[in-house]
Amino acid sequence: MIINKVTINNFYCFLEENEFPFEKGLNIISALNSGGKSQFFNAFYWTLFDMIYCDNANGKKEWKTSSNIIVCPDKLRNETSLGEKIESWVEIILTDEYHGNIEPKEELVEYRFLKKVIYKKEISDLSIYVKPELEISFIRNGETDFIPSHHYNSFLEKIFPSSIRKFMWYQGETMDELYDFSKPSTLKNAIKEISYYPMYDNMHKIVSSSSASIERKLEKELMKKDQLTEKEKQLITNITQANQSIEHKKNIEANLVSDIERLQDEIAEIEHDLKNYDKYRDIKQELTRYETELEATLEKVTDCDIYIKETLINKWMLNGCEKLINDSLGNLNILNEEIQKFQQSTNPVPLNLPGPEYVERMLEDGKCYICEREVLVDTPAYEALKKRLNDFEKSANNKILQDNYTELNRARRRLVSELPDIKEQILENQNRRTELIKKSNSLKKKINGIYENSGQDDGASIFTGAATASQLLQKMQSIRHSIDTKKSSHRKISSELEQLRINLENYKSEGDKLMKNTYGNIVESQASDYIKMFVKSISRLSAKAHSKLIAEIQEESNKLYSLYLGGKEQGVIEIDTGIRIVDKATRETLTELNTAELVAQKLSVANAFLSLSEKKMKRSYPIVADAPTSDFDADNTYNLTLNIGGSFEQMIIMSKDYASFSESKRNDLIREAKIVKFYELKNELIDKNGIDSRINKKTFTTIIK
Amino acid sequence: MLEKFSIDINKKNVHYGDNVLKVRDLFSRKQESLSKQDDKFFSKYWQVYAWAAIIGFVNNKREVGASLPNQSSFQFQMISNGSESIANALMLMAIGKINGKSSADILDSREVLTIISEYAEGGAKHILEIRQTPGLEHKFNYADDYFYEIVERPKM
Numbered sequence: 037m038i039i040n041k042v043t044i045n046n047f048y049c050f051l052e053e054n055e056f057p058f059e060k061g062l063n064i065i066s067a068l069n070s071g072g073k074s075q076f077f078n079a080f081y082w083t084l085f086d087m088i089y090c091d092n093a094n095g096k097k098e099w100k101t102s103s104n105i106i107v108c109p110d111k112l113r114n115e116t117s118l119g120e121k122i123e124s125w126v127e128i129i130l131t132d133e134y135h136g137n138i139e140p141k142e143e144l145v146e147y148r149f150l151k152k153v154i155y156k157k158e159i160s161d162l163s164i165y166v167k168p169e170l171e172i173s174f175i176r177n178g179e180t181d182f183i184p185s186h187h188y189n190s191f192l193e194k195i196f197p198s199s200i201r202k203f204m205w206y207q208g209e210t211m212d213e214l215y216d217f218s219k220p221s222t223l224k225n226a227i228k229e230i231s232y233y234p235m236y237d238n239m240h241k242i243v244s245s246s247s248a249s250i251e252r253k254l255e256k257e258l259m260k261k262d263q264l265t266e267k268e269k270q271l272i273t274n275i276t277q278a279n280q281s282i283e284h285k286k287n288i289e290a291n292l293v294s295d296i297e298r299l300q301d302e303i304a305e306i307e308h309d310l311k312n313y314d315k316y317r318d319i320k321q322e323l324t325r326y327e328t329e330l331e332a333t334l335e336k337v338t339d340c341d342i343y344i345k346e347t348l349i350n351k352w353m354l355n356g357c358e359k360l361i362n363d364s365l366g367n368l369n370i371l372n373e374e375i376q377k378f379q380q381s382t383n384p385v386p387l388n389l390p391g392p393e394y395v396e397r398m399l400e401d402g403k404c405y406i407c408e409r410e411v412l413v414d415t416p417a418y419e420a421l422k423k424r425l426n427d428f429e430k431s432a433n434n435k436i437l438q439d440n441y442t443e444l445n446r447a448r449r450r451l452v453s454e455l456p457d458i459k460e461q462i463l464e465n466q467n468r469r470t471e472l473i474k475k476s477n478s479l480k481k482k483i484n485g486i487y488e489n490s491g492q493d494d495g496a497s498i499f500t501g502a503a504t505a506s507q508l509l510q511k512m513q514s515i516r517h518s519i520d521t522k523k524s525s526h527r528k529i530s531s532e533l534e535q536l537r538i539n540l541e542n543y544k545s546e547g548d549k550l551m552k553n554t555y556g557n558i559v560e561s562q563a564s565d566y567i568k569m570f571v572k573s574i575s576r577l578s579a580k581a582h583s584k585l586i587a588e589i590q591e592e593s594n595k596l597y598s599l600y601l602g603g604k605e606q607g608v609i610e611i612d613t614g615i616r617i618v619d620k621a622t623r624e625t626l627t628e629l630n631t632a633e634l635v636a637q638k639l640s641v642a643n644a645f646l647s648l649s650e651k652k653m654k655r656s657y658p659i660v661a662d663a664p665t666s667d668f669d670a671d672n673t674y675n676l677t678l679n680i681g682g683s684f685e686q687m688i689i690m691s692k693d694y695a696s697f698s699e700s701k702r703n704d705l706i707r708e709a710k711i712v713k714f715y716e717l718k719n720e721l722i723d724k725n726g727i728d729s730r731i732n733k734k735t736f737t738t739i740i741k
Numbered sequence: 742m743l744e745k746f747s748i749d750i751n752k753k754n755v756h757y758g759d760n761v762l763k764v765r766d767l768f769s770r771k772q773e774s775l776s777k778q779d780d781k782f783f784s785k786y787w788q789v790y791a792w793a794a795i796i797g798f799v800n801n802k803r804e805v806g807a808s809l810p811n812q813s814s815f816q817f818q819m820i821s822n823g824s825e826s827i828a829n830a831l832m833l834m835a836i837g838k839i840n841g842k843s844s845a846d847i848l849d850s851r852e853v854l855t856i857i858s859e860y861a862e863g864g865a866k867h868i869l870e871i872r873q874t875p876g877l878e879h880k881f882n883y884a885d886d887y888f889y890e891i892v893e894r895p896k897m
Contacts, residue, residue, distance in 0.1 A: 350824035356894035360798050363837030367847045374844050440746040447829035
C-alpha cells in the first residue's frame with residue numbers, strides 16, 4: 037500500500053486547502069510543537085476510523101470518537117457570519133491491492149477516502165449542519181466505483197486489519213496502549229496476521245478431529261466382530277474409554293489454557309489501566325496529609341482569633357490607661373490616711389474583752405454579765421458599755437476601709453504593672469496569627485499544586501482515582517489467584533492426561549498383540565494409521581513453522597533494533613511467550629533500560645511485524661508515525677531516520693526533532709536517508725501585525741523536498 | 742456598719758445614656774457565643790459599655806450630668822465576672838476623677854458608677870461622631886479597627 041496524497045481542508049490548524057503529495061520511501065513532516073503534525077495524524081484517524089486524539093475535560097489527551105468534535109479552524113469559527121456554512125474535509129488517496137482479490141495478484145487500484153463535514157454558524161458557536169460522512173471510491177479498469185457505506189467496516193478491516201492496524205499508525209504518546217507486548221494475545225494475534233501460520237493450526241485441528249472420528253469407527257467395527265474373547269472385548273472397551281477420557285480432558289486442558297491466556301491478558305490490561313490510576317493513591321496520601329495539616333492550622337488560626345478577641349475585650353482594651361488608673365492614687369491615699377489616723381487615735385480594742393454581740397446584749401438586757409450587776413440607762417456603766425460598742429463599730433468600719441484600700445491599691449498596682457506589656461502581647465499574637473495564615477496559604481498552594489499537577493479540578497476525582505486504583509489492584513489480585521488455581525488444575529489435568537495416554541498406549545500395544553489379525557482385516561484400521569501419521573507430521577510442521585516464524589520476527593526485530601540505535605543497543609530482543617530485552621551474553625532480562633531503548637524495542641518489533649507481512653503475505657503497509665523519536669537524542673534520531681526508511685516500502689514520519697537540525701545536517705539527512713518528501717510545518721500569525729491568538733493563526737507548509 | 746465597696750458596687754445596676762444604647766445596638770449581640778461569626782464585634786452588652794467608657798476615659802470625653810435613663814440592663818457584677826481587670830480599671834479610673842475629701846466621698850459606689858457611665862456616654866458619642874466623619878462611616882465594623890484604635894493610643 038502506498039499513500040499517494042493527503043489533502044486537508046479547514047481542519048484544525050490547516051486553513052483552506054493543504055495538499056501533501058507522498059511517494060514510496062521515507063516522507064518527513066517536520067514541525068515544532070503546535071506546528072500541526074499531531075493534527076495531520078488526526079486527519080488520518082478522523083477520516084478512516086472516526087477518532088481524534090485530543091484533550092479531555094481534565095486537560096489530558098485521549099482517543100475520542102470524533103463525530104461530535106468540531107474540527108474547524110478557530111479563525112473560521114470566529115470570523116464566520118451568522119448562518120454562513122463552512123466545509124471541513126480530508127481526502128486520502130492511496131494505492132493498494134484490489135480488495136476483491138482473495139490472494140494478492142499485484143492488481144493495484146487507487147482508493148480515494150473523502151470525509152466531509154459541514155458546519156453552520158449559530159449565535160453561540162458552530163453547529164453541525166451536515167454530519168461527518170465518509171465516501172470511499174476506487175478506480176479499476178478506468179472506471180470509478182464506490183464502496184457501499186454498509187460495507188465500510190469490512191472493507192476497512194480488509195485493507196487495514198485491526199490487529200496490524202495499530203502497528204501502522206504509530207502515535208508516540210500512546211505507544212504503550214498500541215504496543216502492549218505484555219499481553220500474550222498481542223503476539224499471538226500479530227502472528228496470525230503476518231503469516232500463513234494459522235493454516236497449520238487449522239490443518240492440525242482437522243486431522244486431529246478426523247483421527248478421533250476414525251478411532252471411534254474402528255472401535256465400533258471391532259465390537260461387531262463375533263469371534264472376540266471377553267478379554268479382547270474388555271480391552272476395546274478400555275481403549276474406547278481411555279480415548280473418550282483423553283478427549284474430554286484435552287477439552288478441559290484447552291479451556292484452561294485459553295482461560296489462563298485470557299486472564300493474563302486481563303492482568304496486562306489492568307496493569308496498563310493502573311498506570312493511569314496508580315498515581316492517584318500517592319496523590320491522595322499526599323493530599324490527605326496536607327489537608328489534615330491545613331485543617332489543624334486553620335483551627336489554630338480560629339483559636340488564635342478567639343484568644344485575641346477575648347483578650348482584647350477582657351484586657352487589651354485598657355492599653356494606655358495606666359496614667360488614668362494611677363490617677364486614683366491621690367484618692368486612695370486619702371483612704372490610707374483615714375485608716376492610719378484611726379489606728380493612731382484609737383486604742384485597739386483588747387481581744388480578751390467580750391465581743392460586740394455580747395456588749396449589745398448586755399445593753400439590751402440592762403445587765404453586766406461580767407460582774408452580774410444591773411446596768412441602768414444613762415448611768416456611767418451604761419455609757420461605758422455603749423462607748424465600747426461604738427468602738428467596735430468604728431474598728432469594724434476601719435477594717436472594711438482597710439480591706440477596700442488594700443483591694444483597690446493591689447488592683448491598681450497589678451494593672452499598672454501589667455498594662456505596659458499589652459502592645460507587645462498584641463503584636464506577638466498578631467505575628468503568630470500572620471505566621472499561621474502564611475502556613476495555611478502555603479499549604480493551600482501545595483494542595484492546589486497537587487490538583488494542578490494531577491490535572492484534576494477537585495478532590496473527588498483524585499479520591500475516585502485512588503479508589504479505582506485499589507479496586508484494580510484487588511481485581512488483579514483476584515485474577516492472579518484465579519490464574520494460580522487454573523494453573524494448578526492445568527498441572528493436574530496434564531498429569532492425568534499423561535497417565536491416560538500411557539494407559540491407552542498399553543491397551544493398544546496389548547490389543548495389537550492380541551488382535552493383530554483382526555485389526556488387519558478392518559479398513560478403518562489402515563486409515564487410522566495414515567491419519568495418525570498426518571497428525572504427527574502436521575504437529576511437527578506447525579511447531580517448526582512457529583519457531584521459525586518467531587526466530588524470523590526476532591531476527592528482523594534485532595536487525596531493526598540495532599539499526600535504530602546505531603549499533604549502540606544494550607542487549608538483544610528475545611521473543612518467546614512475551615517480548616523482552618536480554619543481555620547479549622548471559623541472556624538475563626535487562627531492566628532499568630532508558631526510554632529510547634524501550635521505544636526502539638517496541639518500534640522494531642512492530643516494524644518487524646509489518647516488514648515480515650510484506651515478505652510473507654505480500655501485503656505491505658505504510659507506517660504513519662507521529663513523534664517516534666521524541667525520547668531519542670539527536671544522534672539516535674539521525675540513526676533511526678537513516679535506517680528506518682529502508683525497511684519499508686513507504687513511511688511518513690511526523691516529528692519535531694528535525695526542526696533542531698541545522699540546514700546542512702538536514703540536507704545531509706535528506707540525502708543519506710534517501711528522503712523522498714520533506715515538509716516543514718509552522719504555525720504562525722496570519723496577520724503579522726494582528727493579535728497573538730489562535731483565531732489569527734494557521735499552519736504554513738514549506739516544501740523542503 | 743459599712744459594706745465592702747466591691748460587694749456594694751457589684752450588686753448595683755449600671756445606668757447608661759442613649760449614646761451608649763446606640764453604640765450597644767451597633768456593635769453588640771446579646772449573650773451569644775463569642776466565636777459566632779457575624780458582623781458584631783461584641784457579644785455582650787457589658788463589653789460594649791466598658792469599651793465605650795474606656796474610649797471616654799482615654800479621650801477625656803465625659804458627659805457630665807448626662808441623662809442615664811437605661812437602668813435595668815445589667816449589674817456591675819456582670820463586668821466583674823466577665824473581666825476582673827476591666828472592672829477594677831473602670832472603678833479606679835472613676836475614683837481618680839472624684840474630687841473627694843473623705844473615704845465616704847471616694848467610696849460612693851453610685852457616684853463611681855455614674856462617673857463611669859458619664860465617660861461611657863462621652864466615649865459612645867465620640868465613637869458615633871467618628872462614624873459620621875466622611876470616609877470613616879464604617880469605622881469599627883471590622884475587628885482590625887479595634888486593634889488599630891488600641892495600638893495607636895497615645896502614651897499618656
